Amino acid sequence: xxxxxxxxxxxxxxxxxxxxxxxxxxxxxxxxxxxxxxxxxxxxxxxxxxxxxxxxxxxxxxxxxxxxxxxxxxxxxxxxxxxxxxxxxxxxxxxxxxxxxxxxxxxxxxxxxxxxxxxxxxxxxxxxxxxxxxxxxxxxxxxxxxxxxxxxxxxxxxxxxxxxxxxxxxxxxxxxxxxxxxxxxxxxxxxxxxxxxxxxxxxxxxxxxxxxxxxxxxxxxxxxxxxxxxxxxxxxxxxxxxxxxxxxxxxxxxxxxxxxxxxxxxxxxxxxxxxxxxxxxxxxxxxxxxxxxxxxxxxxxxxxxxxxxxxxxxxxxxxxxxxxxxxxxxxxxxxxxxxxxxxxxxxxxxxxxxxxxxxxxxxxxxxxxxxxxxxxxxxxxxxxxxxxxxxxxxxxxxxxxxxxxxxxxxxxxxxxxxxxxxxxxxxxxxxxxxxxxxxxxxxxxxxxxxxxxxxxxxxxxxxxxxxxxxxxxxxxxxxxxxxxxxxxxxxxxxxxxxxxxxxxxxxxxxxxxxxxxxxxxxxxxxxxxxxxxxxxxxxxxxxxxxxxxxxxxxxxxxxxxxxxxxxxxxxxxxxxxxxxxxxxxxx
Numbered sequence: 187x188x189x190x191x192x193x194x195x196x197x198x199x200x201x202x203x204x205x206x207x208x209x210x211x212x213x214x215x216x217x218x219x220x221x222x223x224x225x226x227x228x229x230x231x232x233x234x235x236x237x238x239x240x241x242x243x244x245x246x247x248x249x250x251x252x253x254x255x256x257x258x259x260x261x262x263x264x265x266x267x268x269x270x271x272x273x274x275x276x277x278x279x280x281x282x283x284x285x286x287x288x289x290x291x292x293x294x295x296x297x298x299x300x301x302x303x304x305x306x307x308x309x310x311x312x313x314x315x316x317x318x319x320x321x322x323x324x325x326x327x328x329x330x331x332x333x334x335x336x337x338x339x340x341x342x343x344x345x346x347x348x349x350x351x352x353x354x355x356x357x358x359x360x361x362x363x364x365x366x367x368x369x370x371x372x373x374x375x376x377x378x379x380x381x382x383x384x385x386x387x388x389x390x391x392x393x394x395x396x397x398x399x400x401x402x403x404x405x406x407x408x409x410x411x412x413x414x415x416x417x418x419x420x421x422x423x424x425x426x427x428x429x430x431x432x433x434x435x436x437x438x439x440x441x442x443x444x445x446x447x448x449x450x451x452x453x454x455x456x457x458x459x460x461x462x463x464x465x466x467x468x469x470x471x472x473x474x475x476x477x478x479x480x481x482x483x484x485x486x487x488x489x490x491x492x493x494x495x496x497x498x499x500x501x502x503x504x505x506x507x508x509x510x511x512x513x514x515x516x517x518x519x520x521x522x523x524x525x526x527x528x529x530x531x532x533x534x535x536x537x538x539x540x541x542x543x544x545x546x547x548x549x550x551x552x553x554x555x556x557x558x559x560x561x562x563x564x565x566x567x568x569x570x571x572x573x574x575x576x577x578x579x580x581x582x583x584x585x586x587x588x589x590x591x592x593x594x595x596x597x598x599x600x601x602x603x604x605x606x607x608x609x610x611x612x613x614x615x616x617x618x619x620x621x622x623x624x625x626x627x628x629x630x631x632x633x634x635x636x637x638x639x640x641x642x643x644x645x646x647x648x649x650x651x652x653x654x655x656x657x658x659x660x661x662x663x664x665x666x667x668x669x670x671x672x673x674x675x676x677x678x679x680x681x682x683x684x685x686x687x688x689x690x691x692x693x694x695x696x697x698x699x700x701x702x703x704x705x706x707x708x709x710x711x712x713x714x715x716x717x718x719x720x721x722x723x724x725x726x727x728x729x730x731x732x733x734x735x736x737x738x739x740x741x742x743x744x745x746x747x748x749x750x751x752x753x754x755x756x757x758x759x760x761x762x763x764x765x766x767x768x769x770x771x772x773x
Contacts, residue, residue: 197618202548207317213658215321222328223301225339225628230635232290233295236675237645238735241340242647242673245268245292249676258430258437259447264760265687266443268450271382272430274342279553280501288676294338299348300337304328306351307537311544313363316505322551323544329624332481332529333536334631342384343530350534353390354513361397362506365409369417372421378426389517389534396512397505406503409732432772433544440708460524468527473518477529484539484563484623489552495546508543511585557619561611564619564626568607571630575600593650594641603633650736652677655713657740666759668700668718669693671735675762685758695753697722702754711743722750 203211228267236242247260249265260267260275275500280637285291294684304324311320327333337344356373360366373390379388394412401407404454412419440443468476478486499507517535521527549555578585587613588596610625644650652674659665659680683703689696704710704726712725716736726742733739 192411197614197621198551201621202318202321202549203436205316208380212312215308215317215324216305217322219304219328220301220326222624222628223304223337226328226334226631227300228293228297230338230639231293233288234634234643235289235649236292236340236673237643237646238671238673240342240485241292242671242676244275244280244340244342245260245553246672246676247279248275248282248292249288251279252283258433259444260670262687263670263684264762265684265689266447268447268454269688270342271451273379273383274345275717276323277345278340285389290469292336296337296340296344300334303351303537305349306348306355307541309476310355310358310363311541313359315545318548319544323540323546325624326485326547326551326620327540327621328542329536330485330536330540331483332533334627336530336533338635340630341530346384346387347534347537349387350381350389351377351537352376353387354393354538355381357390357393358509360415361394361407361412362509363408367415370409370412370415371419371422373389374416375426376418377500378423380661381423381427382430385460386520386531389520392516392520393509393513395516397509398504399624401523402509405503407505417544458527458547459630466526466528467770468525470522471658472527473522473532477532481529482536482539485536485543485611486558487559487563488543488556491550491553491556492543492546499545506544507545514538514542526613551620556726557616559619560623561616561619564607564611564623567626567630568604568611571600571607572604575604591645592642593645594638599637599641603630605632606633624735642692647677648673648734649655649677651732651739654731655739655741656680658731659711659713663709664707664711666700666703666710666712668696668712668714669737674713675764681761681762683759683761685760693718694721695755696758698750698754699756699758700754701750702756703749703759704743704746706756711741714740714742716740722747 193752195415211765236245243262250261250263251257251272257272257276257279258271259423260272267505274295278292282288282291283296304327307327308320308324311323325613333347336347353373353376356369356371356376358373360370360373361745362491365368365423377388377390380389397407397410398662401411416510427642434448438448496511507643517538518532521531575597578588578600583597606629607761609627610629611622614622614625616622618694626684648671655665664683666683666685666686667679669690670687675682685696685699685703697714700712700714700718704712704723712723717737717738719728719742721741723746725744725745725747727744729741731739731741
């Protein structure tokens with residue numbers, strides 16, 4: 187009998203291998219975790235194109251870096267891109283160049299970051315609490331939805347999560363498990379790389395605050411106060427930031443648009459965006475109420491068992507648990523204080539939560555209550571997929587709506603997911619509830635990667651829509667795009683004109699700039715959303731092209747409203763030529 191009063195599930199027990207800690211056992215753990223991570227995160231690699239909202243923009247920045255050779259100042263569609271620093275784009279460009287294909291390369295940085303974060307958590311836990319604890323913690327981290335799902339997307343956040351985790355690894359390996367001064371300095375350096383990936387890359391340094399307070403109060407720590415070593419760490423962080431920041435300062439000192447880029451990325455996209463965000467407004471309780479209870483499953487569902495154990499650990503002055511929990515709270519408070527919130531912002535806290543829970547996971551994964559919980563969650567997933575398949579099979583009109591919108595017949599993939607997921611459910615049963623959940627989770631993600639994603643790619647990447655644009659605009663010598671979407675620039679095979687990136691806050695002026703361009707030359711056409719057509723092209727010839735990206739689109743030609751022409755700026759027109767290095771799809 188286990189400490190929880192239930193017999194150990196036999197398959198899980200063989201997986202955890204209690205009491206064994208040889209090099210061979212560690213190697214087996216690493217191989218298992220890497221293979222599981224690749225299965226969960228990498229299935230379907232190369233079978234889809236970048237999808238809105240973020241992926242096409244980031245990929246386009248990286249493609250333009252490869253084409254222009256300018257890796258210092260990011261551009262998107264020929265326009266300066268000041269929303270994010272360039273480190274993630276360097277990784278994207280390098281991955282696509284290495285793969286020789288956009289489709290095979292653009293997901294690699296996130297995939298490798300997800301695998302790397304898993305192995306970092308395993309190694310730190312192994313050194314802190316032993317091999318069995320490390321395997322259980324890393325295993326449950328891989329089953330946590332938000333962590334694994336983000337590693338399947340070409341967004342910045344998975345790479346940021348890896349860099350934050352690497353920063354925590356270095357800092358905690360020295361202060362709690364050390365001394366290991368080189369790792370401490372490496373943690374600062376990782377935070378610097380995080381800053382030139384996304385401004386919040388400094389997050390791992392927040393762990394030094396609760397650590398300093400606890401050490402001052404006599405809690406145990408291997409290295410005590412970092413002291414002068416922090417100066418060396420700060421230097422390493424500045425060195426990492428300086429890899430981009432110093433040459434960027436020199437490059438933008440000439441003034442003009444480059445100076446505006448520097449001011450935008452240093453102030454508007456950092457301080458202003460945090461203090462007075464202009465989009466994604468959510469209430470302060472957004473993460474605690476709406477994100478964590480769903481996106482951190484199944485890890486967060488263990489809180490009823492973890493809280494009393496954490497309470498006893500804190501009473502016993504367990505610095506490991508106290509520092510990790512305090513850091514998670516600081517991260518949540520930091521992001522909750524800003525009015526602008528997105529689900530992915532709190533992703534870096536997930537590995538820390540898994541590491542804070544890990545000391546008790548070998549016990550809890552065997553315990554009757556958590557096993558029933560995991561099996562119940564797995565059953566819900568299987569039943570949901572099966573119910574959706576049955577519902578759409580008996581309601582062909584709804585299935586037809588999905589097919590029309592996404593280009594996918596939904597019944598077959600849903601039925602496949604349900605049947606494939608039922609196999610581990612029946613094989614492992616409640617006795618191995620966590621392995622049942624892992625099998626169900628894997629079956630669903632594999633089905634998504636191999637059947638659903640390729641099926642909806644034509645619609646999600648806008649390839650079907652842009653085929654209509656290509657056909658409708660074939661008779662015009664020049665094509666302009668208003669409110670140009672990055673995936674349009676990636677997919678279109680002809681040169682186009684756009685009028686600046688992300689001008690949604692000044693869309694009426696962008697429409698006027700497009701009106702000047704249309705009126706300035708013959709044989710021109712514009713792709714415009716309905717609101718822009720109503721604003722400046724109500725009397726123009728128009729061909730309706732359908733709906734994409736939540737907009738109704740028209741190809742307009744001929745005349746524009748005179749008042750729009752009068753206030754337009756012809757200098758805003760920018761030619762963009764389709765990427766030649768990798769091809770539009772990289773297929």
